[in-house]
Amino acid sequence: MIIAGNWKMFEGPDPGPLAERLEAFDEIDAIVCPPYTELAACVDAGLTTFAQNVHWEREGAYTGEISAPMLVALGVHGALVGHSERRQYFGETDSAVARRAHAALAAGLGVIACVGETLEERDSGDARMVISLQVAAIREETGAPDRLVLAYEPVWAIGTGRTATPELAQEMHAFIKSLLDRPVLYGGSVKPENAAELLVQPDVDGALVGGASLEIDSFVAICEAAARSRS
Numbered sequence: 001m002i003i004a005g006n007w008k009m010f011e012g013p014d015p016g017p018l019a020e021r022l023e024a025f026d027e028i029d030a031i032v033c034p035p036y037t038e039l040a041a042c043v044d045a046g047l048t049t050f051a052q053n054v055h056w057e058r059e060g061a062y063t064g065e066i067s068a069p070m071l072v073a074l075g076v077h078g079a080l081v082g083h084s085e086r087r088q089y090f091g092e093t094d095s096a097v098a099r100r101a102h103a104a105l106a107a108g109l110g111v112i113a114c115v116g117e118t119l120e121e122r123d124s125g126d127a128r129m130v131i132s133l134q135v136a137a138i139r140e141e142t143g144a145p146d147r148l149v150l151a152y153e154p155v156w157a158i159g160t161g162r163t164a165t166p167e168l169a170q171e172m173h174a175f176i177k178s179l180l181d182r183p184v185l186y187g188g189s190v191k192p193e194n195a196a197e198l199l200v201q202p203d204v205d206g207a208l209v210g211g212a213s214l215e216i217d218s219f220v221a222i223c224e225a226a227a228r229s230r231s
């Protein structure tokens with residue numbers, strides 16, 4: 001069971017105290033995804049640390065980007081790719097996301113690759129088609145390597161307080177696994193109050209947590225729910 005905290009462009013919790021609290025969870029793989037400026041501090045604190053994005057080239061004239069070998073040199077363990085905020089605000093295409101995933105995996109990093117439909121896509125009945133295309137791009141570029149994890153994040157549930165029902169999450173996770181047989185995390189307004197009912201679903205293999213990862217207590221409470229869900 002993986003619980004990953006995506007701090008986005010926020011100041012997250014102090015890495016040292018967070019690492020101490022997370023030591024209690026042997027059976028949970030807890031991951032933090034801080035802004036780039038906090039990566040080294042998180043690595044130094046002993047946290048499993050993922051960047052929020054990674055470029056597909058090893059080096060080059062790509063102002064503002066960071067490559068996979070640069071993350072490896074910093075001791076970082078992996079990277080998110082394809083977060084819906086990257087897709088929505090920065091124009092990331094399925095193919096760019098897949099190339100980023102491939103480069104990170106090739107450099108030895110772990111990857112959490114995010115997929116998910118918008119509200120319009122769900123309402124028009126296109127959710128499965130959109131997700132099929134997103135997953136197919138990742139599968140074609142990377143295969144299904146061990147270090148690849150997927151995250152299902154319905155865009156309408158991110159930062160909105162509106163969570164997918166546990167039944168819908170389960171249905172979509174099973175569908176995603178039928179396309180690519182890797183663990184699938186659920187993301188979108190996961191909180192201590194709703195974590196247990198989501199994480200108990202058989203095909204929900206963990207959570208990608210945004211807002212509720214910014215406070216140590218709420219992130220730890222979600223890890224506790226994860227530990228209980230498989231006990």
Ligand code: PGA
Binds near residue numbers: 006157187208
């Ligand atoms: P949220 O964000 O938990 O604040 O909805 C999740 C995410 O964007 O990864």
